[in-house]
Amino acid sequence: MIEAAEFVEAARAHGFDWYAGVPCSFLTPFINYVLQDESLHYVSAANEGDAVALIAGVALGAAQGEGKGAVRRRGIAMMQNSGLGNAVSPLTSLTWTFRLPQLLIVTWRGQPGVADEPQHALMGPITPQMLDTMEIPWELFPTQSDAIGPALERATEYMDRTGRPYALVMQKGSVAPYKLKRTGLSGVRAAGERASVARFDGERVSRHDALERVIARTPKESTVVLASTGFCGRELYAIDDRENQLYLVGSMGCVTPMALGLALSRPDLTVVALDGDGAALMRMGAFATLGAYGPSNLLHLLLDNGAHESTGGQATVSRGVDFASIASACGYAIALDGDDIGVIDRLFAADAPEGARFARLSIGTGTPADLPRPKITPEDVRARLQRHIGER
Secondary structure, eight states, rough: OOOOOHHHHHHTTEEEEEEEOOOGGGGGGHHHHHOOOOOOOSOOOOOHHHHHHHHHHHHHSSOOSSSTTHHHHEEEEEEEGHHHHHHHHHHHHTTTHHTTTEEEEEOTTTTTTTTGGGGTTHHHHHHHHHHHHTTEEEEEEOOSSSHHHHOOOOHHEEEEEEEEHHHEOOOOOOOOOOOOOOOOTOOOOOOOOOOOEEEEOOOOOOOHHHHHHHHHOOTTEEEEEETTTTHHHHHHHHOOOOEEEEEESSOOOOOOHHHHHHHHTTTTTEEEEEEEEEHHHHHHHHHHHHHHHTTTTEEEEEEEEEEHHHHHHHOGGGGOHHHHHHHHHHHOOOEEEEEOHHHHHHHHOOSSSSOEEEEEBBBBBOOTOOOOOOOOOOOHHHHHHHHHHHHH
């Protein structure tokens, strides 16, 4: 058994200062320790997949190059092994595809031979196979002080060499208890009067017109644009493939927690998350996380056409959802809604000294004929973006 401080401080020496996750009793000492230290960053995620996407955003902000943004920055996603189910999509189509490394600490509930609750009876035995299937190398979490350094060296060497995650699987009783000495969460905006939703009527525009307006408001030298999977990213690429843009090709719903990780770790950048209604509905818990932690350099623009258009135009239930009121209730500093393209201009021009900004723009369906897929690979678009923000 080790002390929480032994691992956390050794991890800090290796560049790990960002943590995100969902609590498990095995992880309690770590979370309690990190919460006591204002120089460490802990984000309480709505689910484990969001935690993985958020730390991927932190990794994206660890820019390549020699500029002032070129810093070594590492993050840790923590979860109970049952949460691997929630994290499969971002682990297989975000971190693996874009080569965005992170350390995973996965607790081993239901480990064979160790009595546990019935809900862990299947996940316990198959946890190693799940990690193997996702091509995530793993080892047991260190339980002796002299094993911590070598474990972190193996993890960081693999992460740096491959750009992919590495996991430490924590058994019961690996870490001594650490008492929680404070309540609340660091970095969370204080609850106050909720933003009033401002609504604007007008003539509904196409996604193409909306994306052209976004491009006009996002200068390359100071802004990063992360586009949701599907036609949103493909159409943005077709209009203008710029080095300050990244196009998700999977991990539906993960653009917002990823943008949050980037915005928190790189306050020098304005980060724009281009979302879709289907993606937003898939991970609505992210609204609460962005409302609580979102900084003023984060803009969340939801383009709502009421359809899963890239898969054939099947309707979503978004027409019955008031996304702007949800954003307001979750703590966003600004909440706009409408079908007037001027909503985009108001989103960028809004004065929000504290907190993330949100706008939902209702758009029409329809996509240009022969819409191309990006010819630049996900790895290359990520590396290009990191070089770009590292030169600032």
